[in-house]
Amino acid sequence: xxxxxxxxxxxxxxxxxxxxxxxxxxxxxxxxxxxxxxxxxxxxxxxxxxxxxxxxxxxxxxxxxxxxxxxxxxxxxxxxxxxxxxxxxxxxxxxxxxxxxxxxxxxxxxxxxxxxxxxxxxxxxxxxxxxxxxxxxxxxxxxxxxxxxxxxxxxxxxxxxxxxxxxxxxxxxxxxxxxxxxxxxxxxxxxxxxxxxx
Amino acid sequence: xxxxxxxxxxxxxxxxxxxxxxxxxxxxxxxxxxxxxxxxxxxxxxxxxxxxxxxxxxxxxxxxxxxxxxxxxxxxxxxxxxxxxxxxxxxx
Numbered sequence: 001x002x003x004x005x006x007x008x009x010x011x012x013x014x015x016x017x018x019x020x021x022x023x024x025x026x027x028x029x030x031x032x033x034x035x036x037x038x039x040x041x042x043x044x045x046x047x048x049x050x051x052x053x054x055x056x057x058x059x060x061x062x063x064x065x066x067x068x069x070x071x072x073x074x075x076x077x078x079x080x081x082x083x084x085x086x087x088x089x090x091x092x093x094x095x096x097x098x099x100x101x102x103x104x105x106x107x108x109x110x111x112x113x114x115x116x117x118x119x120x121x122x123x124x125x126x127x128x129x130x131x132x133x134x135x136x137x138x139x140x141x142x143x144x145x146x147x148x149x150x151x152x153x154x155x156x157x158x159x160x161x162x163x164x165x166x167x168x169x170x171x172x173x174x175x176x177x178x179x180x181x182x183x184x185x186x187x188x189x190x191x192x193x194x195x196x197x198x
Numbered sequence: 199x200x201x202x203x204x205x206x207x208x209x210x211x212x213x214x215x216x217x218x219x220x221x222x223x224x225x226x227x228x229x230x231x232x233x234x235x236x237x238x239x240x241x242x243x244x245x246x247x248x249x250x251x252x253x254x255x256x257x258x259x260x261x262x263x264x265x266x267x268x269x270x271x272x273x274x275x276x277x278x279x280x281x282x283x284x285x286x287x288x289x290x
Contacts, residue, residue, distance in 0.1 A: 058222075066215040067208065112245040116226025117219055119274065119285075127282040156206070160223050165216050166205060173200035181201065193280035196244065197233060 003070050004045055007062065007078040008034040009123065020122035024129065031079070038077050038090070042097045047075040050094050054081040054105040054141050056134030057125065058118035060158030061106045064167055075099070082136040084143045091148065102152045105141050106167070107185075109159035115196040117160075130196075131189040142182040149175045229272040230262045233280075241265070263288070 012018050012030040042050070051074050053061045065078050081087050081103075094101045108114035111134065118130050145153055155170040155178070172178040187195070210216075226244070232255070233240045239258035240248040249265070252258040255275070262273045266288055273286040 058219075060219065063213070063216045063219050067210060067213050068206065110245070113223055113227075116229070116244050117222040118226075119282075120226035120229065120272065121218070121222040157203075160220065163220065163224075164208070164211075165220055165223075166208065169204045169206060171202045171204065173202075177201065190280075197231070197276065197280050198245070 001071055001073045003065075003072050004041055004047060004075045005065065005070070005078060006034050006038050006041065006076065009062065009078070011037070012123075021124045023123040024125045027125070027129075034077070034079065035086075035090075038075075039093060041075055042093055042099070045075050047073055047099065049074045049100045049102065050097075051076045052081060052087075052090060052094075052101060052103050053078045054103055054137055054144075055107055056080060056114065056137045057130050058114040058121065059106045059108050059134075060114070060165060060167070061104075063165060064104070064106050064156060064158070067167070069104075080133050080137050081140045081144075082133050084140050087140050087144055091144070091151070102154060103141065103144060105137075105153065105155045106158050107138075107155065109157045109168075111192060111195050112198070113160045114158075128189075131192045134192050135187055135189050138182070138186050142179070142186060145175065145179050145182055153178060155181075225271070228269060229274060230266055231274045231276060232258045232262060233276045234278050259286070 008030040011033045012023060012026045015026050015029060018026050051069060053065065053076065055061050062078055065076055069076055091101060115130060144151060157168045157170060159166055172181065230241055231244060238251045238253050239255050241250045241258055241262050242248040250261055252261060266273055270288040274282050275284045277283045
């Protein structure tokens with residue numbers, strides 16, 4: 001059993017002229033292609049379950065997917081879920097396909113760790129990408145939790161500790177608790193800048 | 199609130215994706231960042247206290263160059279509002 005994975009970062013590598021130091025230039029095109037491929041797989045795949053990943057850049061989403069989800073019979077969209085509009089379209093299309101959907105969000109325990117990884121990995125983006133996408137991913141997740149209480153949201157914290165990357169599942173007794181937690185942990189772009197430069 | 203946190207056991211300690219992420223964090227944590235502050239131009243690592251404060255940006259860059267030279271690390275120069283104005287990659 002293996003999962004079906006769609007990742008804009010993997011798609012970038014297929015684009016002519018791509019190099020990691022120019023990743024931002026290819027972001028829009030690869031994101032569009034990933035959405036298109038996702039729609040195709042929704043129609044053609046026999047998987048009954050879809051996992052939408054959520055979280056800002058360098059949160060550890062892909063690391064989580066490769067560690068825990070690759071052997072599952074699921075269709076995985078490994079992206080940030082940066083906009084409410086984009087999430088809404090995906091959720092409606094999944095509903096139409098009659099597949100079950102789960103959201104797996106990965107949040108860094110310490111945004112500064114994610115920031116250092118973001119700046120030092122091969123794929124290069126402007127730092128603005130980090131601040132805006134972390135803020136918008138959290139906003140979208142809160143919107144999903146509030147608008148679709150029937151959708152299961154799993155939240156994982158990623159942390160680099162003792163020279164290893166680890167994950168902790170954060171489970172809530174009630175949806176209202178999840179919404180309260182997400183509400184309390186919303187940040188705008190400026191707040192994220194302040195957090196990482198401390 | 200009844201929030202329960204459960205650490206997940208790692209399945210593959212040789213996961214190349216995770217090894218690469220860890221490498222990026224380790225490299226990033228060593229890099230120096232230069233921030234303009236009221237006291238001057240501060241050289242620091244993310245998450246740590248300032249190692250040095252210089253009176254000019256140029257001096258801070260030069261000091262940071264010397265500090266990063268042995269390991270050819272990156273230097274990030276920030277603007278007053280926190281954004282990165284310039285990246286100096288000595289390893290490239």
